[in-house]
Amino acid sequence: VIEPDSLPNLSTNQADPRCGNVATSSAYRDGVSYAAKTLAAADPAAAIYLDAGHGGWLGWKDNMQDFVQTIQALDVAHLIRGFATNVAGYQYLGEMCPSYDYCLNNAHPEHPCCADACGLTAEWNPSHNEHNY
Numbered sequence: 001v002i003e004p005d006s007l008p009n010l011s012t013n014q015a016d017p018r019c020g021n022v023a024t025s026s027a028y029r030d031g032v033s034y035a036a037k038t039l040a041a042a043d044p045a046a047a048i049y050l051d052a053g054h055g056g057w058l059g060w061k062d063n064m065q066d067f068v069q070t071i072q073a074l075d076v077a078h079l080i081r082g083f084a085t086n087v088a089g090y091q092y093l094g095e096m097c098p099s100y101d102y103c104l105n106n107a108h109p110e111h112p113c114c115a116d117a118c119g120l121t122a123e124w125n126p127s128h129n130e131h132n133y
Contacts, residue, residue: 005088008053052083059127094129
């Protein structure tokens with residue numbers, strides 16, 4: 001797993017001068033791209049995963065869209081096997097819901113998949129557990 005914790009920060013903390021400044025952003029993007037390309041060149045059969053935070057962090061649509069754009073800009077999609085979640089932060093695994101927005105607006109509060117200890121659905125985050133992320 002490459003770079004736990006930093007790639008999601010680029011998507012969610014751009015307004016923070018410690019994370020969103022040009023030097024920090026470039027260092028993360030260039031460093032992660034370099035790491036993936038170097039590992040893939042050293043062992044083309046290596047299973048490379050990138051950290052993708054967790055649903056409580058990137059579950060909102062705008063955060064996820066920004067994260068996808070960040071990954072696309074790295075030009076490493078063809079080199080990675082996938083994404084690892086719950087690596088640098090942790091969120092409850094939970095139960096898969098029937099649809100993406102099943103629990104939003106307190107639609108099904110009694111359903112086990114809507115258990116939301118952190119109150120994320122009240123903030124319109126449908127990824128209130130890892131299975132729904």
